Amino acid sequence: MKREMDDIRDLYIFDVLKMKRSLDDLASLACTLESRVNEQEDAVEGLTKETMHLAKETIDKERLREREDRLRSSNLRVIGIPEKANRENGAVDIIKEVIEENFAELEDQSLEIVSAHRIPNSVDEHRLTPRHILVKFWSADDKQRILKASRAKKEITYRGTKIRLTADLSPGTIDARSQWASVIKTLQEEGFQPRILYPAKLAFEFRGKTKVFFDIEEFKKFISDIPYLKGLLSNIY
Template identity: 35%
Template sequence: IDQQRQPSGNIPGLTDLEFKREIVKILKELREDMNSNADTLRKELENIRRSQEKLEHSFAEMQTELGAVKTRMNNAEERISDMEDRIMEITQSGQQTENRIKKLESNIRDLWDNIKRANLRIIGIPEGVEKDKGMENIFEEIIAGNFPNLKDTGFKIQEAQRAPNKLNPNRPTPRHIIIKMAKVSDKERILKAAREKQNVTYKGTPIRISADFSTETLQARREWQEIFKVLKGKNMQPRILYPARISFKIEGEIKIFPNKQKLKEYKIKAFPDKNKSEGVHHH
């Protein structure tokens, strides 16, 4: 029996025709698989492209939102800066207004003090004694009884009255007597004599003679009362200077202080070892 010779490389058991058909079939299947894979790849690439577009769109939106946030932050910072500037302006304006008010109050005080510059304030004269004698005669008796070297000076009085004008029945002490001198120099001479004598009396009753000031100046001067007593007790020759400064002699030198804080600072600096137990007391 003659056997047909098979070509080299053929699948065993197949004729050339069957082999070709098989090859065509395999190629067709391979092409279909490739086409299918290509379609799948195209779809995947399309999905990737769409996802990329979405990412790009989202990124663009994020950039836009970030830009908007930055803009809002910048606007907020500008508003905060404007508010800080405004607050600073208001603070400065308030400080300037406060300074102007203080200056105005000081000017008014100085004006009142200038009006009262020639006045003497006599404290401790019983109510009603002036009804029989009159204010001027009482004043002359005070001068003659306490300062005999001044009684023939010929002081001229412009005005004399109680202050306040209206009597308060609930007031435990007599109203002060205000004497307006014709000359400021006469007032100063009487005050100097009163300081030197220290114990001034009227018919045996202790009285005080002082300068007459505005309510504000009087209040400021009263702040020194307790310290004044301490200094006087230590024989430090204290004096209240206009408008409300205190002076005293220490270690042969006259010291002047405008307020208690300055006096306290001086005491701490000058007497560091005596602050707890000695020196000038503060109230």
């Protein structure tokens, strides 16, 4: 009888110890899981902070770009007019002559020039092309009228020399527009009539509709579902 009681007691103790080990294992597992959860939460929080920081930087850059573009909204760049030291008219007179030579229909619209000058101000003897002339009009509407007329005429000249007129844009907007250069060239060759809309949006004609894209990622997503365009632009993306 005593032996049987001892066996029962030993079995009970064994079961208790076994249960205790199981509880210890569970507690250890719980600690490990909690540690991993904490690590993941920290990682997510860090990623969120980094993402928020990047988003804020992007927004700040966009705001700065928009602010700079607004300040330049009435400015026009005239590109390609030769420089003749001490023998050329002042920049304001040159612009008036360009308007008279190319846009006689606008002379009656009282286009008011605030200022005009070469940029950069200093002459670089190693520069191979003439400096641009930066023109500031009284209003952005005056600048737009000239740009619209130049697009309609297509070829603009100054005393017989071909020149180019373009809006004066911030460096950020110029960079954003330049990213579309290869796409525009390819689409032009295929007759899609691509063009840049302000400030740096791509527009082109596709299946009877005008498609507009704000950035390259949006454009890449669009062409990924259209095998013809995807193949056409495969050497770019």
